[in-house]
Amino acid sequence: MVNLDLLNLERLREIADGDQPFIANVLREYRTAITPVLASLSGALEGSDFQAVRHGAHNIKGSSRTVGAEAMAERACRLEEAALSQDPQLCARRVDELRDAWEKTCSELDSAA
Amino acid sequence: MKILLVEDDPASLLMLTKALQRRGHQVIGTANGEEALRLLDRESFQVVISDWIMPKLDGLQLCRILRASEQNTYTYYLMLTAADQHKDRLMALEEGADDMMVKPFHLSELNARLRVAERILAMNEEVQRKSVEMEQLSNVLQFSNRRISEMFKGLPIPCVTISQDGSVMEWNTAAENLFHLKSYEVYMQPLWTVITSPRYKRQAEELTWAAVSGEDIKEEDWTCPLKSGKKVHLLVSTFPIRNHLNEVVGSVLAYVDVTKQKQLEHQIKEQLQVARSLSNELQEKNTDLKRLTDQLEELASTDGLTGLPNYRTFKEKLEFELKEVVHHGRPLSIILTDIDKFKTFNDDFGHLVGDEVLRKVSSVFKTLIAEVPAGIVARYGGEEFVVVLPNSTESQATEFAEKLRLGVEQEKWPWRQVTSSFGVATWDSSIVDVKQFVDLADKALYFSKENGRNQVNHFKTLPAQAA
Numbered sequence: 373m374v375n376l377d378l379l380n381l382e383r384l385r386e387i388a389d390g391d392q393p394f395i396a397n398v399l400r401e402y403r404t405a406i407t408p409v410l411a412s413l414s415g416a417l418e419g420s421d422f423q424a425v426r427h428g429a430h431n432i433k434g435s436s437r438t439v440g441a442e443a444m445a446e447r448a449c450r451l452e453e454a455a456l457s458q459d460p461q462l463c464a465r466r467v468d469e470l471r472d473a474w475e476k477t478c479s480e481l482d483s484a485a
Numbered sequence: 486m487k488i489l490l491v492e493d494d495p496a497s498l499l500m501l502t503k504a505l506q507r508r509g510h511q512v513i514g515t516a517n518g519e520e521a522l523r524l525l526d527r528e529s530f531q532v533v534i535s536d537w538i539m540p541k542l543d544g545l546q547l548c549r550i551l552r553a554s555e556q557n558t559y560t561y562y563l564m565l566t567a568a569d570q571h572k573d574r575l576m577a578l579e580e581g582a583d584d585m586m587v588k589p590f591h592l593s594e595l596n597a598r599l600r601v602a603e604r605i606l607a608m609n610e611e612v613q614r615k616s617v618e619m620e621q622l623s624n625v626l627q628f629s630n631r632r633i634s635e636m637f638k639g640l641p642i643p644c645v646t647i648s649q650d651g652s653v654m655e656w657n658t659a660a661e662n663l664f665h666l667k668s669y670e671v672y673m674q675p676l677w678t679v680i681t682s683p684r685y686k687r688q689a690e691e692l693t694w695a696a697v698s699g700e701d702i703k704e705e706d707w708t709c710p711l712k713s714g715k716k717v718h719l720l721v722s723t724f725p726i727r728n729h730l731n732e733v734v735g736s737v738l739a740y741v742d743v744t745k746q747k748q749l750e751h752q753i754k755e756q757l758q759v760a761r762s763l764s765n766e767l768q769e770k771n772t773d774l775k776r777l778t779d780q781l782e783e784l785a786s787t788d789g790l791t792g793l794p795n796y797r798t799f800k801e802k803l804e805f806e807l808k809e810v811v812h813h814g815r816p817l818s819i820i821l822t823d824i825d826k827f828k829t830f831n832d833d834f835g836h837l838v839g840d841e842v843l844r845k846v847s848s849v850f851k852t853l854i855a856e857v858p859a860g861i862v863a864r865y866g867g868e869e870f871v872v873v874l875p876n877s878t879e880s881q882a883t884e885f886a887e888k889l890r891l892g893v894e895q896e897k898w899p900w901r902q903v904t905s906s907f908g909v910a911t912w913d914s915s916i917v918d919v920k921q922f923v924d925l926a927d928k929a930l931y932f933s934k935e936n937g938r939n940q941v942n943h944f945k946t947l948p949a950q951a952a
Contacts, residue, residue, distance in 0.1 A: 383589060387504045394499070401499055404495070431538070434536070438497040438588055
């Protein structure tokens with residue numbers, strides 16, 4: 373696995389142009405948005421709803437890329453590909469990896485805030 | 486620019502809004518496609534930046550609906566997505582998206598792509614403006630064309646326009662009436678084949694080619710036998726039609742129907758000829774009449790036997806000369822003469838000899854009177870003659886009478902000597918009228934007869950008892 377930054381805020385800072393509350397707000401919104409999507413993945417996987425898994429993974433990938441949560445984006449991307457293959461075991465492994473990344477990212481988010 | 490931002494991811498929505506506002510754009514954000522549609526329905530946006538995958542109505546469907554509803558406006562559609570497959574990009578562009586940007590977006594790239602959007606929208610606006618201008622211009626041209634077309638159609642002179650190959654393009658109502666052909670019957674037909682019968686098409690064809698070669702023909706006289714068989718006299722004028730490069734691309738032909746005028750001219754010519762021949766005939770008749778009148782006058786004024794003026798002529802002459810006497814105070818004399826013993830010629834030699842004597846005496850008198858200006862000798866009746874001598878005094882008249890007497894006496898007479906007696910009178914203020922004037926001469930003649938014949942006597946010289 374490529375060693376990616378958990379949280380690369382370079383682009384967010386460029387956009388914020390020194391607006392710290394804005395950065396905090398974006399990261400809060402990110403966290404709020406990812407949590408339920410991540411939670412829904414297990415249910416979808418249990419029901420073999422690979423379309424829902426893929427959709428959820430895609431959302432996480434897009435949102436993570438935008439804020440600079442590169443590890444999250446990379447793992448969400450792998451899950452999206454796994455959902456396409458409709459392999460339940462592979463998908464389950466990718467979901468675990470994603471949760472693992474999320475925990476680490478949340479620690480980073482806490483630090484950033 | 487006014488931008489509608491459609492993004493279901495709150496973090497992305499916040500960051501994009503911030504990025505766009507920092508560039509001075511007016512941004513309205515929404516988290517789903519359905520709300521975006523409502524906003525687009527209410528107000529206009531120059532640019533839509535939309536996420537692709539969204540719940541309910543995704544970015545692709547939104548783009549499709551927007552494009553379908555657009556009429557005179559254009560909204561630039563930038564699709565922003567995490568989908569970075571080649572086929573995804575193609576699909577978005579096929580559905581009407583103008584551009585694609587893969588997440589995560591970079592500020593510089595976003596700004597660059599929006600500048601492209603600005604350029605395209607500005608061009609689109611210019612195209613729209615030009616389109617409106619073109620439409621207005623087109624309307625003006627259409628109106629102008631319609632007006633010219635109506636004017637052409639309504640011209641009272643038969644007019645035709647032809648293309649460069651001589652085909653009929655326009656054919657006005659007056660032409661329809663002249664050639665008895667509707668415009669749809671002649672449209673795109675070679676002109677010379679429609680206006681005259683094939684037998685006479687040569688001149689029509691020559692005229693057509695002259696017209697399309699750019700010749701400016703003015704009122705060329707043309708007798709045109711129509712297909713119906715009717716013959717019309719036309720004055721044909723042509724005017725070249727030129728394009729913007731001044732090249733001749735066709736011609737207008739105008740026909741003035743002068744058939745009626747030509748018929749009138751012909752009638753007038755015929756009538757003039759009739760009048761001329763009548764005039765000649767009349768002139769001839771007048772000449773004949775004059776000759777007859779002259780002959781009649783001569784007969785009326787001449788004595789048939791001697792050819793001398795008769796008594797009537799003498800009277801007219803005397804009356805005329807008397808007026809001259811009164812007006813101008815000129816002298817006037819008359820001589821009365823009688824052939825001596827004429828009766829015995831008839832008795833002794835017959836009437837034919839008597840007539841011959843009269844003719845010979847007349848001939849002598851005619852010769853002598855020719856020397857007297859304005860003088861005449863007339864037969865007075867029987868064997869009597871009378872001489873009028875204008876401008877002659879008593880002595881001049883007496884002298885002339887003597888010449889006459891001698892003329893008769895000295896003439897060669899085959900039967901026996903012929904003599905004549907003479908009485909002369911000259912006008913003076915004591916005489917009251919013609920009758921008295923003649924009576925005076927007669928008295929002098931009578932005295933000459935009584936006094937031995939073959940002599941001349943003037944009334945003034947008569948003895949008192951004789952006067």
